[in-house]
Amino acid sequence: xxxxKDQTDQYHEQGFLLLExxxxxxxxxxxxxxxxxxARIPGPQRVAEDGGTKVRAVYSSHQRQPEYAGLIRDxxxxxxxxxxxxxxxxxxxxxxxxxPPFGGDKWAWHQDFLAWRLADNLxxxxxxNIGVFLDDVTEFNGxxxxxxxxxxxxxxxxxxSDSAKSAQHLDPDDISLSPQQLAAHVDRCGMTSPKGPAxxxxxxxxxxxxxxxxxxxxxxRRLLIATYNDTANLPRxxxxxxxxxxxxxxxxxxxxxxxxxxxxxxxxTA
Amino acid sequence: xxxxKDQTDQYHEQGFLLLExxxxxxxxxxxxxxxxxxARIPGPQRVAEDGGTKVRAVYSSHQRQPEYAGLIRDxxxxxxxxxxxxxxxxxxxxxxxxxPPFGGDKWAWHQDFLAWRLADNLxxxxxxNIGVFLDDVTEFNGxxxxxxxxxxxxxxxxxxSDSAKSAQHLDPDDISLSPQQLAAHVDRCGMTSPKGPAxxxxxxxxxxxxxxxxxxxxxxRRLLIATYNDTANLPRxxxxxxxxxxxxxxxxxxxxxxxxxxxxxxxxTA
Numbered sequence: 001x002x003x004x005k006d007q008t009d010q011y012h013e014q015g016f017l018l019l020e021x022x023x024x025x026x027x028x029x030x031x032x033x034x035x036x037x038x039a040r041i042p043g044p045q046r047v048a049e050d051g052g053t054k055v056r057a058v059y060s061s062h063q064r065q066p067e068y069a070g071l072i073r074d075x076x077x078x079x080x081x082x083x084x085x086x087x088x089x090x091x092x093x094x095x096x097x098x099x100p101p102f103g104g105d106k107w108a109w110h111q112d113f114l115a116w117r118l119a120d121n122l123x124x125x126x127x128x129n130i131g132v133f134l135d136d137v138t139e140f141n142g143x144x145x146x147x148x149x150x151x152x153x154x155x156x157x158x159x160x161s162d163s164a165k166s167a168q169h170l171d172p173d174d175i176s177l178s179p180q181q182l183a184a185h186v187d188r189c190g191m192t193s194p195k196g197p198a199x200x201x202x203x204x205x206x207x208x209x210x211x212x213x214x215x216x217x218x219x220x221r222r223l224l225i226a227t228y229n230d231t232a233n234l235p236r237x238x239x240x241x242x243x244x245x246x247x248x249x250x251x252x253x254x255x256x257x258x259x260x261x262x263x264x265x266x267x268x269t270a
Numbered sequence: 271x272x273x274x275k276d277q278t279d280q281y282h283e284q285g286f287l288l289l290e291x292x293x294x295x296x297x298x299x300x301x302x303x304x305x306x307x308x309a310r311i312p313g314p315q316r317v318a319e320d321g322g323t324k325v326r327a328v329y330s331s332h333q334r335q336p337e338y339a340g341l342i343r344d345x346x347x348x349x350x351x352x353x354x355x356x357x358x359x360x361x362x363x364x365x366x367x368x369x370p371p372f373g374g375d376k377w378a379w380h381q382d383f384l385a386w387r388l389a390d391n392l393x394x395x396x397x398x399n400i401g402v403f404l405d406d407v408t409e410f411n412g413x414x415x416x417x418x419x420x421x422x423x424x425x426x427x428x429x430x431s432d433s434a435k436s437a438q439h440l441d442p443d444d445i446s447l448s449p450q451q452l453a454a455h456v457d458r459c460g461m462t463s464p465k466g467p468a469x470x471x472x473x474x475x476x477x478x479x480x481x482x483x484x485x486x487x488x489x490x491r492r493l494l495i496a497t498y499n500d501t502a503n504l505p506r507x508x509x510x511x512x513x514x515x516x517x518x519x520x521x522x523x524x525x526x527x528x529x530x531x532x533x534x535x536x537x538x539t540a
Contacts, residue, residue, distance in 0.1 A: 101449065102449070138461075139409045139463070140415065140461045140463075145410065145486055179371065179372070179488055182488045183488035183489065186487060186488050186489075191408075191410045191486070191487065193409070193410075211486060213484075213486055214483075214484060216415055216461070216481060216483055217456060217461065218449055218452045218453035218456050219453065219456075
């Protein structure tokens with residue numbers, strides 16, 4: 001699947017592009033079932049809710065579940081990513097967030113690339129993020145909010161804030177925009193949050209300023225975020241690299257499947 | 271101004287009614303200026319942000335500012351309230367919340383009447399709330415979220431939760447619905463949040479389940495909430511009554527002005 005000129009223009013101008021209902025309901029069911037399965041596998045890739053036993057997030061499911069190994073190679077997703085970035089891309093990070101009800105995540109406003117540059121010494125913002133809605137996303141259950149066009153001038157600040165708690169640990173607050181920076185950007189860019197039925201996919205820039213709205217609904221809301229990186233732009237960690245489930249080490253260029261992942265499932269290996 | 275049959279039906283069925291752009295932009299300016307003025311008056315009625323000097327909320331401005339004394343008697347507001355409730359009403363509580371950016375208020379889901387029954391021994395849910403938007407309300411700056419129709423069966427729980435921190439102090443968490451109660455109500459009622467330009471007014475039931483969405487924008491967002499009570503339904507506090515700026519003691523029935531507050535201003539006394 002190739003994006004139209006209008007679609008690539010929108011991605012480059014706005015810093016994001018929503019593809020509504022890209023996956024069909026049966027495919028969403030397959031992905032949900034794979035997440036339920038994967039969330040039962042113990043290990044550091046599974047992050048529990050504070051003080052709870054419920055799963056808050058699971059990393060690197062594409063390394064364990066064929067549905068997700070297929071999804072990241074699905075032509076409806078991988079071809080647009082290659083079109084926006086370059087032919088040789090791999091998945092740098094893969095995460096499914098169960099976005100628990102009643103808050104949870106803090107809504108620090110940030111740019112992803114600053115985090116990756118600081119944590120992994122990633123050379124350039126040569127990434128495309130995809131967000132796959134595993135549940136309907138509404139204004140009430142924690143949509144991501146973008147400042148459209150805020151990616152266009154690169155990083156707002158170059159380093160972590162002075163109040164950084166630790167040189168080792170990267171707290172979202174350390175890389176968040178100041179209230180003044182945010183106010184100036186909102187004045188110029190406004191705010192928008194892509195919403196849509198389960199199966200919708202949003203592509204977004206690693207430099208777009210975004211925040212996460214809290215989940216006001218009483219139900220968990222699952223969102224998959226995969227980050228594709230240019231294979232010519234590998235991280236160069238100066239110290240101990242972050243674990244493989246956070247920053248994937250399989251940097252072989254991905255090739256698109258011939259068919260949607262749901263039809264190709266039997267032939268896919270993780 | 272009288273509500274139509276459709277409007278009163280909607281209020282009774284849904285538990286709320288939005289009157290978009292009821293006040294004009296010049297009137298909104300008058301009200302904002304009066305708030306700025308009132309927010310400079312020191313006293314317990316002025317609530318500061320945690321650890322800050324900024325104003326989070328101001329109570330009982332209608333007792334000090336003629337614009338607000340006029341507003342609560344404005345025929346566009348008082349007549350619909352009387353139509354929904356009874357001819358003899360007074361303002362039980364009046365508050366302007368500056369809804370600071372980046373969170374602030376916790377989004378406990380609750381029913382107002384439970385709080386008033388517990389705190390003030392208010393006999394019956396014979397109130398109408400009005401919310402006046404002093405700024406545009408969008409999905410991003412902290413709209414109130416209603417569960418439509420959730421008022422219809424009265425109070426979900428009859429007392430404060432077992433975890434109540436104190437018998438004296440009423441914490442919003444003490445009166446909030448449990449996650450199970452909320453999930454059941456959202457399943458049945460759904461969620462909705464009235465939005466609109468500054469000058470819009472939302473009327474809502476004291477028994478509707480509602481929560482407050484955090485303000486994701488970098489700008490404060492001012493919302494006025496006034497609660498009208500039936501004069502035949504006065505609170506009967508068993509101990510020390512709450513202060514006059516929180517629970518107003520002037521229970522004289524309000525009479526509608528002959529004209530909008532902005533035109534009647536010169537003739538109004540607080």
